[in-house]
Amino acid sequence: MPAPSADESYPEIRAAVRAVCANFPGEYWRRLDAERKYPGEFIRALTEAGFLAALIPEAYGGSGLGLREAAAILEEIQKSGGNGAAGHAQMYTMGTILRHGSEAQKRTYLPKIASGELRLQAFGVTEPSSGTDTSRIRTQAVKDGDGYRINGQKVWTSRAEHSDLMLLLARTAPRAEAEKSHEGMSVFLIDMRAARGKGLTIKPIRAMINHATTEVFFDDLRVPASGLIGEEGKGFRYILDGMNAERILIAAECVGDARWFIGRARDYARARQVFGRPIGQNQGIQFPIARAYAQTEAADLMVAKAARLFDEGKPCGPEANMAKLLAADASWAAADMCLQTHGGFGFAEEYDVERKFRETRLYQVAPISTNLILAYLGEHVLDLPRSY
Numbered sequence: 001m002p003a004p005s006a007d008e009s010y011p012e013i014r015a016a017v018r019a020v021c022a023n024f025p026g027e028y029w030r031r032l033d034a035e036r037k038y039p040g041e042f043i044r045a046l047t048e049a050g051f052l053a054a055l056i057p058e059a060y061g062g063s064g065l066g067l068r069e070a071a072a073i074l075e076e077i078q079k080s081g082g083n084g085a086a087g088h089a090q091m092y093t094m095g096t097i098l099r100h101g102s103e104a105q106k107r108t109y110l111p112k113i114a115s116g117e118l119r120l121q122a123f124g125v126t127e128p129s130s131g132t133d134t135s136r137i138r139t140q141a142v143k144d145g146d147g148y149r150i151n152g153q154k155v156w157t158s159r160a161e162h163s164d165l166m167l168l169l170a171r172t173a174p175r176a177e178a179e180k181s182h183e184g185m186s187v188f189l190i191d192m193r194a195a196r197g198k199g200l201t202i203k204p205i206r207a208m209i210n211h212a213t214t215e216v217f218f219d220d221l222r223v224p225a226s227g228l229i230g231e232e233g234k235g236f237r238y239i240l241d242g243m244n245a246e247r248i249l250i251a252a253e254c255v256g257d258a259r260w261f262i263g264r265a266r267d268y269a270r271a272r273q274v275f276g277r278p279i280g281q282n283q284g285i286q287f288p289i290a291r292a293y294a295q296t297e298a299a300d301l302m303v304a305k306a307a308r309l310f311d312e313g314k315p316c317g318p319e320a321n322m323a324k325l326l327a328a329d330a331s332w333a334a335a336d337m338c339l340q341t342h343g344g345f346g347f348a349e350e351y352d353v354e355r356k357f358r359e360t361r362l363y364q365v366a367p368i369s370t371n372l373i374l375a376y377l378g379e380h381v382l383d384l385p386r387s388y
């Protein structure tokens, strides 16, 4: 049973998500993890229930909910032992189309994304040689007649094989020519169904976790001008707008993971008898569970604050970053505690602890690493000198 929580906001949404997740128990995720398969049935069920269209306005076929409700959906998925990462990108990438796309682009894509006819799950930003320094991406889109030609490579483009559309960041002007290093990049919506085999190649990366992540190669891929989102050269700003949403939603997933670990550890500590008494009677076992609980509740407050500010249309950069930092730390501490509480059985696949342990470790690195959040807080909130 997951840990009790002080936050039971949106009880109907949470109950509905739990009902869907109940059909996808630990064995389901374990099997997919072993076979490195995509949870297609789970994503279909979430789509049919309308959860992945939560943030799409009603006018475009979605449910028009806010980030707080979306956060509750993702938290519940993680808390149930599943993994929302297979579908979460759909929630925040479509925001770029919604905020910066033309009315024609919105009408063409958003209703189909809401109904599940089209999947927008791939987000191509990271490249092998640029790392976190996005200004140094090399993937280039060059004007060619009434469209563009794209050449370059992305890495860690998750879900590309299971998505119809990709949101791609590419350079349309060289870095050296731009006044500021982040100018001269543009965002494209790529129809991967049309592009595969015609200049777009996807290669899966076998990773520590089952994340359907890939390398994507662009070799003279021709895209129509109608694929450009907003104005040429302003793509980085458009992507940044969506990053607060991404950080808040992933922070909510971390809170869900932490609650799953705490619940599992609590149940095991009560049941497991060693030296003639439950291991949870030992303070060496009990206190780390209590500490993880307190840490998680605190992180959840920051997630709620950041999501509220976002929904109110107020600046929320510091809060979104702190939510991601605190929640990722809480889930990682809870994962370590849970594995330790289970002793040797924590390593056995059938307990799901080792799988969730691997999965939640990602959030110290992606979508932004802990160091870069600290650097952001140091520079932009505390007014310390830029460290890089």
Ligand SMILES: Cc1cc2nc3c(=O)[nH]c(=O)nc-3n(C[C@H](O)[C@H](O)[C@H](O)COP(=O)(O)OP(=O)(O)OC[C@H]3O[C@@H](n4cnc5c(N)ncnc54)[C@H](O)[C@@H]3O)c2cc1C
Pocket: 122, 123, 124, 125, 126, 130, 131, 132, 133, 155, 156, 157, 158, 159, 207, 211, 213, 362, 365, 366, 367, 368, 369, 370, 371, 372, 375, 387, 388
């Ligand atoms: C499973 C998985 C899925 C992913 N999915 C996607 C996706 O769908 N789309 C996408 O675009 N990307 C995706 N990513 C990429 C992810 O966002 C990056 O891995 C992450 O942003 C870190 O970038 P990097 O790996 O290039 O690390 P680097 O930038 O090379 O950094 C390496 C290490 O150095 C540290 N570091 C770097 N610079 C500094 C500095 N100035 N100060 C202090 N420390 C520093 C970092 O914190 C990090 O720990 C995914 C990654 C993984 C592993």
